[in-house]
Each structure stands twice: as C-alpha cells, then as structure tokens.
Amino acid sequence: VAEKVEIGAKVLSENERRAAVIRAKLKEHRIVCLNLVSSPGAGKTTLLEHTLARLNDEIRIALVAGDVQTENDANRLIRAGGRQVQPIVTRGACHLDASMVENALTKIALDRTDLLFIENVGNLVCPSSYDLGEDAKVVIVSVTEGEDKPLKYPGMFRRSSLMIVSKIDLLPHCPCSIDMLRSNALSINGDLEVISVSALTGEGIDQWYGWLRSRVSNARATNS
C-alpha cells in the first residue's frame, strides 16, 4: 500500500465505488456488517467461533473469511456452526478488497442474514485502507502484542469503531497494561469503544455479545 501514490489512489477510488455498492445492498437488506481486522493470531477466528456458539440461534449470521492461503478459518467457522460461510483466499494479497467481498456475497443469501462478519487477512497495516462496505471496523489486539500497537499502527485504530483486547487470561504472564493500551488507543481515536475479553475463560465476552445485539436491533429499528 502507498507504494505508488497516483496508481494507489486510482485503485482505492475504484474500491470505494464498489464498497458503496456493497453498503447500499447490505442496508437494503438491513444487515449489520463488521470488518474484523488484527495482527495474525490475535484471535479473530476464535472470537467468531464463540460468537456463533452463543448467538447462532437468535441472530442470522453470515461470515466471509479471508486468508492469504488456506481455507482453515472458514472450515473452523463451519465446524463451529456457521450456516453461511464463504472463504476468500487472496493468494498472496495482503488485504481483502471490495471486489473480493462483492464476489463472495453473491453466494450468501442476504435475505436470510442479519449480521455479516468479514474476517480480514491478519495484517495491521494494509486492510485499514480498504473499505469493504462495512458499518464498522472492529480491531482485535491481544495483550501479548504489547501496549504500543495503536501508536505504531495508527491508521487501523483511527478507522476502527471498536477495539477488542483479547487473551486477557494471559495478563498475569505477560508485561502488558490494559490501561496503557486503552489510553494509547484513545490518543489516536477518542471515539473508539473498548471491550476486553478472554475467549478461554469467557471473561468480558458477554459485553461483546451485548454490543452485537445492540447493533443488530438498532439496524432493525432505523430501517423499518
């Protein structure tokens, strides 16, 4: 990203055009769409597995799972009960773009979907520049990555609406202060919401489910 400014701008504006098409289509179907971004291994898929186990019966969830290589994550989400799961293998590309998502959505029944998760490629830089038509970006940071990530990768934190601090069960064993992580993140984006969770112990995860329920019911209310 940002290698050749002029060409980059052209690619991005074509991407924005397609993202706007996706956004309009999702809005028409009253679907909440969340773009999950993080470093590799921060726990996006694990969080989604738990979310499926808990919310699958009350919210109709569809998922698009992007990876540079393998369909492992998509298969995990299917095993976790995902009824509509579409893999995207980017074959080397460092991010999802709107045309990949547009294509994946042709295989999802939008009239039977309330909530669409897009699990992006694990990368704290490039995916921040690509609008996928989502309502919000959710950035996941594990406590093992250290408190300075928002300062070092500000673009991603500036463009996200929610930061999930993951793996808080590891806090006794690693040198990370959640207060410092939160304050670094808020110095980049004062509007960022923050939820801390452990998928292993379940701590904090009800707050995430509550956040999702509220998003979905707001979408129903404002569009009906």
Add this chain to the structure above:
Amino acid sequence: VAEKVEIGAKVLSENERRAAVIRAKLKEHRIVCLNLVSSPGAGKTTLLEHTLARLNDEIRIALVAGDVQTENDANRLIRAGGRQVQPIVTRGACHLDASMVENALTKIALDRTDLLFIENVGNLVCPSSYDLGEDAKVVIVSVTEGEDKPLKYPGMFRRSSLMIVSKIDLLPHCPCSIDMLRSNALSINGDLEVISVSALTGEGIDQWYGWLRSRVSNARATNS
C-alpha cells in the same frame, strides 16, 4: 502488494536492483545482514535488546529499525546499548524497501560494523516480497499466534532461513504445540532452521547467540 501485477513487477525489479547494490556494499565490508520479520508484537525488538546486552562487546552491531509510525523501537535499542541505530518511519507503508535501507545505511559506519540487523515493519505478508540486500530473513513467530501461521502466510516462511519461536514461557498457558508449528513450517520450507526462545526466562537464547556468532565468523573466514 500484488495489487497491480505489471506495476508491481516494475517496483520489485527496481527494488531488486537497489538490494543488489546494498548486498555488494555489505559484502565488501564483510557485514552479515539479517532482515527480521514477524507479526506485530512477536518480540523482534525484545530479542534485539537481549542480543545487544549479550553480544555488544564481542560483535560490532548496527541496527535499522523500521516502523509505520513512531521511533519507539529505535529508542529502545539505543537504551539497550545500541551504538549505531537508525530509525526508518514508513509513514503508512506496510514494509521496508531497499531504497529506505540504502538511505539509512549512509548514516552507519560500515567499516565499524560486523552485524547489521534490519528490523522490518510488523507484517507477515508484504515484507516477504522486498529484498533488502540481507544475507537471510529471520522470521519470528510467538507461540501465542498459533501453529498455523506458516500455512497461512507461506511466502514469508519460504523466503526465511531461520524461524525463531518466541515467548515459549507462555506455552503452559496457551494452546500451541511447537512440534506442530515446526512441522507446518518445514512443510513450507524444508531448509528452515528453527530455534525456540524465551526472552523472559532466557531459555533457548544461547542457541540464537551461537547461530549469530557462527554467521559472523563464517563471513570473516570466507571473505578474508
């Protein structure tokens, strides 16, 4: 990366030309150059802090520390005793390229350097495509990232010579098998060497120092 194939190829071939210039210059000065790559927060800087503390008096070390934003890592390396440390702030770019390194090297006394570390931007995708004139890429993966990273980001593991498995002190607390991680990595690159370390407890770290010493003494022997 890989967004526009033709233009990408042009950028990469220009990068390779510059990387070859760097490689020749480093060889002329008998400098071993290692390009450290990993996900954000895998422990590149921490490993380098320990390496400086241990080897600074026997090997003349120079460091180039790249980040999307902030000079935090460079400052940590200076505090850890680094005598020649050059920061590169990419301001949004997702990787270091050879021209950035070429520029940083003008501020390093090559005739007083045995070992040059280039700490790349935290990103398991894009830096794999950019040759920086290094002798070897060293990929660092923390046990908290999970065993599947080599399969999901194969380009990086294919182009690396050594994989350092970091944060092994956390193994009792997280679901990761080093055997599985190693076997996944070797399925991508059968020549990959593997060293497991904990910077916190010091476990395994002497093997890393031994690997470095051997690289430096081989460079002296073959060039003299």
